[in-house]
Amino acid sequence: MKLNIAASNSSKSLRNRILQDPSFGIVALLAVAILAMTVLEPSFATGGNVTNIINAMMTVSFLAIGMTVVLIAGGLDLSVGSTMAVTAGVAGNFLSYGMPMGVAFLWALAIGMGIGLINGLIITKLGIPDFIATLATLGIGQGVILLWTQGVPILGYMNDAYYYIGGLKKIAGPISIPMIVVVVISVGMAIILKRTKFGLELYAVGSSPISARNAGVNVDAIKISAYAISGLLAAIAGIHIAGRTTTVPPLIGKGYEISAIAAAVIGGASLLGGKGRVIGALLGALTLTLTRNIINLIGIESSWQAIVTGSVLIGAVLANRASSEFGRKTFRRGKS
Amino acid sequence: MRNQSKLSKIISIEGVVILAAFVLMVIFFSLNADSFLIPDSIRYYINEAVPIFIIIVGLTFVIIAGGIDLSIGSVLGLSAGTSLMVSMWGWPFWVAVIVGVFTGLAFGLFNAVIITIFKVNDFIVTLGTLYIAAGALTVITDKIQLIGTKDTNFQRISDMSFLGLTSSIWFALVIVVIFELILLKSPFGRRVFATGIGEVPALISGINTQRTKFGAYLISGGLAGFGGVLLASHLNSVQSGLAGGYELTAIAGAVLGGVSLAGGRGSVWRAIVGALFLTTLNQGLLLMGVNPLIFQIVTGLCILVGVVVDRGVYKFALTFSTQTREVNSQILDRKKVSL
Numbered sequence: 001m002k003l004n005i006a007a008s009n010s011s012k013s014l015r016n017r018i019l020q021d022p023s024f025g026i027v028a029l030l031a032v033a034i035l036a037m038t039v040l041e042p043s044f045a046t047g048g049n050v051t052n053i054i055n056a057m058m059t060v061s062f063l064a065i066g067m068t069v070v071l072i073a074g075g076l077d078l079s080v081g082s083t084m085a086v087t088a089g090v091a092g093n094f095l096s097y098g099m100p101m102g103v104a105f106l107w108a109l110a111i112g113m114g115i116g117l118i119n120g121l122i123i124t125k126l127g128i129p130d131f132i133a134t135l136a137t138l139g140i141g142q143g144v145i146l147l148w149t150q151g152v153p154i155l156g157y158m159n160d161a162y163y164y165i166g167g168l169k170k171i172a173g174p175i176s177i178p179m180i181v182v183v184v185i186s187v188g189m190a191i192i193l194k195r196t197k198f199g200l201e202l203y204a205v206g207s208s209p210i211s212a213r214n215a216g217v218n219v220d221a222i223k224i225s226a227y228a229i230s231g232l233l234a235a236i237a238g239i240h241i242a243g244r245t246t247t248v249p250p251l252i253g254k255g256y257e258i259s260a261i262a263a264a265v266i267g268g269a270s271l272l273g274g275k276g277r278v279i280g281a282l283l284g285a286l287t288l289t290l291t292r293n294i295i296n297l298i299g300i301e302s303s304w305q306a307i308v309t310g311s312v313l314i315g316a317v318l319a320n321r322a323s324s325e326f327g328r329k330t331f332r333r334g335k336s
Numbered sequence: 337m338r339n340q341s342k343l344s345k346i347i348s349i350e351g352v353v354i355l356a357a358f359v360l361m362v363i364f365f366s367l368n369a370d371s372f373l374i375p376d377s378i379r380y381y382i383n384e385a386v387p388i389f390i391i392i393v394g395l396t397f398v399i400i401a402g403g404i405d406l407s408i409g410s411v412l413g414l415s416a417g418t419s420l421m422v423s424m425w426g427w428p429f430w431v432a433v434i435v436g437v438f439t440g441l442a443f444g445l446f447n448a449v450i451i452t453i454f455k456v457n458d459f460i461v462t463l464g465t466l467y468i469a470a471g472a473l474t475v476i477t478d479k480i481q482l483i484g485t486k487d488t489n490f491q492r493i494s495d496m497s498f499l500g501l502t503s504s505i506w507f508a509l510v511i512v513v514i515f516e517l518i519l520l521k522s523p524f525g526r527r528v529f530a531t532g533i534g535e536v537p538a539l540i541s542g543i544n545t546q547r548t549k550f551g552a553y554l555i556s557g558g559l560a561g562f563g564g565v566l567l568a569s570h571l572n573s574v575q576s577g578l579a580g581g582y583e584l585t586a587i588a589g590a591v592l593g594g595v596s597l598a599g600g601r602g603s604v605w606r607a608i609v610g611a612l613f614l615t616t617l618n619q620g621l622l623l624m625g626v627n628p629l630i631f632q633i634v635t636g637l638c639i640l641v642g643v644v645v646d647r648g649v650y651k652f653a654l655t656f657s658t659q660t661r662e663v664n665s666q667i668l669d670r671k672k673v674s675l
Binding site: 122127131132135136138139140142143146147150261262265270271301303304305307308309310311318321 | 454465
């Protein structure tokens with residue numbers, strides 16, 4: 001009898017683990033969408049279209065990973081889009097003056113990280129709500145790049161190496177440098193979040209800043225680092241997008257903060273803090289990109305895109321919610 | 337010592353600091369920008385900002401109840417589109433008004449249901465409806481060019497003149513007064529504050545917090561709808577993307593006016609002063625001939641400084657009122673209301 005219970009428990013636990021996985025709802029949704037498209041639309045599952053989708057999701061992936069880190073720490077970063085635009089401008093502009101590529105990129109990375117640090121300092125040291133502080137830096141960043149470029153796109157900085165970095169030229173078959181960078185950053189970030197003390201402290205700060213402080217965590221330092229990471233990843237996205245689009249219009253980053261938040265939240269991150277995973281951010285970015293791709297393929301007018309995106313956002317969050325409720329219920333039943 | 341405490345008392349009255357900053361700014365611009373104080377120019381830019389004043393009223397309810405509504409800007413744009421469309425089809429003006437207001441109410445209802453019944457995060461839900469409303473307007477303007485109705489009654493909704501002010505401004509004034517009274521004097525208003533201060537204590541004291549939030553989102557949606565009607569009547573043409581970004585100006589204005597994003601603190605008139613501050617700042621800079629590309633930077637810095645000052649004053653007011661308990665019953669009363 002005892003054995004029986006143990007056996008049924010272990011089989012239940014596997015099922016529960018799948019059902020209770022925070023990304024179960026969105027994976028199920030994606031699987032249904034992909035299956036349906038593969039059956040209904042012959043041009044969907046072709047190699048060309050798949051590489052298209054993967055290339056298109058790179059920029060949002062970088063931003064979404066950074067956003068996830070900030071959301072885990074209980075913050076919110078609205079400035080990622082404008083940070084991306086500023087750093088893309090820096091990379092392009094410095095290159096066009098003949099600066100060596102490595103130095104120009106280092107400048108871009110440093111400036112992105114610097115903006116993140118400033119965000120973190122304003123939020124923790126001045127006690128301004130995350131939403132307001134990063135809304136202000138969004139405006140300031142956008143104003144800076146508008147003023148700097150006087151509204152004229154930056155161009156004439158592309159060289160052969162940058163085509164590779166932007167992913168316009170592939171290094172082997174369909175593999176491009178951005179893909180490798182995304183994989184490396186994702187794996188590295190996942191390890192940091194799951195295996196290091198810093199990662200643990202990030203979740204602790206986001207779940208309950210007061211308990212974290214009582215447990216001896218330097219809450220301010222953790223939050224500032226989260227924003228710095230987000231700024232750094234926004235800079236990487238900036239360097240990438242400058243290469244992918246070959247020109248930098250001043251408003252290049254407009255709306256990307258929304259995509260990043262949407263991707264992170266679809267992937268299971270919570271605006272209440274303490275929740276979120278790198279794989280979730282990638283799934284979220286995939287969901288958004290796939291939505292756009294499907295709209296194009298099945299010939300819905302592009303004016304419907306915003307409606308579909310908004311509905312997918314709400315639908316995905318509802319699906320995640322429903323699946324976690326369902327998982328919890330089965331878990332409880334299994335226990336009793 | 338006595339003087340000092342009097343000064344402290346005045347500073348501690350909420351809204352005084354932003355009001356003082358506003359007055360200082362007006363003085364500065366009237367000295368430095370020639371045409372700043374011309375009545376026509378003031379009437380003009382206030383009239384242009386009426387939609388923001390109207391959505392900020394509903395937004396204040398939502399924020400005080402502890403929520404956020406990002407969809408108001410694009411809902412306002414969509415309502416402008418639907419009401420103008422109906423008017424262009426030849427329906428009488430009051431049908432157009434009803435259609436516009438109900439467009440807003442429908443989105444308010446949708447937000448309210450998803451947020452309070454399905455318990456999904458308010459930021460995400462209203463972000464989604466922001467997309468949906470903006471997209472719906474794009475779909476409409478793709479099919480029909482909303483370039484003007486022939487119905488003069490519809491145009492007159494916003495542009496009648498009464499005692500030297502346009503009817504738009506009068507509508508905004510009436511809405512501000514009515515909703516300020518509802519917020520500060522009615523049982524519903526007290527429930528809004530209680531919900532924002534803390535849902536658990538509010539629940540324990542018998543307040544249906546979800547129903548209160550539901551009401552706040554409905555108000556926000558309905559007012560966005562009405563603001564859209566006024567905007568459509570004023571512009572008499574609607575393009576896709578209309579009123580996008582209004583929500584950010586409104587949120588920034590509300591926060592500058594001391595409406596706390598944590599909920600439970602604020603009032604309609606202070607939010608309006610905050611919005612007035614931002615719009616006047618833009619107008620003044622424009623008249624001074626400052627490069628418009630700088631506006632965003634200045635606005636961003638203003639928001640940061642404003643919030644820091646507001647927080648400092650609020651903390652100061654709290655310590656002051658706890659230290660000298662006997663002197664100022666007024667502040668203590670206010671503390672009871674707004675803490």
